Amino acid sequence: MKLTLSLALLVIFTSCTGNTQRKQLTLAVVSGVEGEALKQAAADYEKQTGVHVSVAEFPYTNLFEKELIDLKARTAAYDLIMLDDPWFPRFAHEQVLTDLTPLLQKRGKSGPDSDFVETSLALCRHPYKSGSLYALPYVGNSQLFFYRKDLFEKYLMKPPATWDDVLEAAKTIQEKETTGANGGQVYGYVERAAQGNAAVADFMPIFWAFGGEMFDASGKPAVNSPQGIAALQFMIDLGKYSPPGYASFNADDVGAHLLQGTAAMSINWPAWISSFSDQTKSKVIGKMEFTTLPGAEKPGQAEIGNWLIAIPRDSHNADAAVDFLLWATSAEQMKRSAQRGNPPTRKSLFQDPELVAKYPAYPAQLRSLESSRPRPRTPYWNEIENAFGIFLSKANSGDLTPAEAMNQANAEIEKILQRAQ
């Protein structure tokens, strides 16, 4: 009994000390293409430097809670974490991340190099754009406007520059294109308005283009402004050319309609681009075109959606972690990540001839990224997005009028902010 106990203690003890003796890093990544690239980079790093990098992989829906619970409990379980950019203000607000500037200065750098796209780097600072640096951008997604080039040419239409063009084109295509790829009708557009992230992500570019702002100059919610209500009315008007049931669509429903050739336009993320040339999935090979978002009162702006990498404040290996972070986000390594399917966050790579040959949409992606906007930077974004998404979804399913939806959303957002005071 005593023997086994002491043996067990010995094992625990040695395994603990082993961590500090051998260099080891633990990485929390999202499962899917973004995390996969970082996982492979970790394996390369281990081969090059001998630093063992173990990877903990979580599905997107669980990653946020796993990381925040762990960081708040100060377990120091992770040395590096991947963050979706809307989560960043919450983590920074909770003060659980390492300020990177002193670590960069130790290595003779005054800050991150100027090759990073400004809009991506701005996300890594708290407060936004001007504050301290707590992360580096790894995957540079921003929304793009997807449309069927062949149908636009067939009906002699120019690529849509404004949302009015989009509505007009959706109408034309839906009325004239009565025999689609699988014999059925082609919907002019496909929106997604499932409550939560989906509805909000699809709405924000329209909202911004119509001149809407979620918060006014004094920080009070203002989604029920005339511009906001007009934008929601437009989303519903465009919904008439969307497949029925879009009020519960998520990204995969939008992707499925585009791949099947049953819808002609949508807002979507660059991760879908490669699937359009996949013969096993796509009925629209060579027919899709990708461009920046249409405008209205204001020029079109995409929503940015970057993956960032940060170092938890309680990591015992911050120095080793920052070495890995700088290595993984270097131009050379990020190119490999790009080759594995992730849009980079470096200007030089968006212009890299080899990459542009492989990903012809890169110039459009860079334009979209450089002119993109982040979701409002607030630690309470998850809660606000949830409430806002519910009312957007309700308006799109016909439960509420646009004005009712926006007034109620505004009241709920105000409540959330008041509670946080």
Added chain:
Amino acid sequence: MQKSRRFFSAPNKRELLLPALFLAPALAVLLALSIYPLIYSITISLQQETAAGVTWGLGNFARLFSDNFFLTALGHTFIYAVAALVCEFLLGLGLALLLNNQIRGRGIFRASLLIPMMLPAVVVGVVWRLMLNPNFGAINGTLKQFGINTESLTWTASPKLAMLSVIAVDVWQWTPFVFLVLLAGLQAIPQEPYEAALIDGSSRWQTFWHVTLPLLKPSILIVLLLRTMDLLRVFDQIFILTEGGPGFATETISLYIYRTAFRFFDFGYAAAMSFVLLALTNVISAVYIKFLQAKETI
């Protein structure tokens, strides 16, 4: 008897040690996994985090009454539970009565009826989500074959049909359980009361109403109790089918608690809501149990 008296009157340390040792792991697990979290959740339900720091009090419970989302979710939970319970009970009772008879192929019917119950809720959710898909799903596909216009039948995407859809899935999955318990109850009823009823010349309806139903009462109350508790905390199928949507139309308390805790990181408020759900479940269970005991003494 003698043994237990000795156990209490003359506690022999050696004899106590062994049972204590056997009990220790179970007690430790209970303490760590049930009692400690319960106490912890009571304490956090009394805490509110604000910019100024943590304040103690009943703020989280007070907030419940002005929270439209919570009140709506509570309403949804009750609609869901009552509708599903009534359907499951009536269908389950009907099936149990039917298959209690000597009909051909009874074994096959019984076995196949149990399949939905054996599937994990997540699998049921995914399968039904595919079947209910308005554009590619099997249900609208079949209806189209019969020439029915499915344009407005968007099931889980429609605020009007979404609740109906999630209730239907629950009825599909859990009617077999009701059936199984009631069938067992029916088979435990002896033949004598039926023979007596036959001699007294009672009709089939009278036999059912005055013989079968009273004797089946214990099984009925158990199955209602178990289903009610399950329905009030429903989470997984709805999470997979609609995630509470469209536009909150199918959000139940459990989903809202999950969101509050793991999306908004407001554990105090989530704990407060959990206690309200626990209290409601307890009250309803107490009513059932009281009913059960009262009937048994007659």
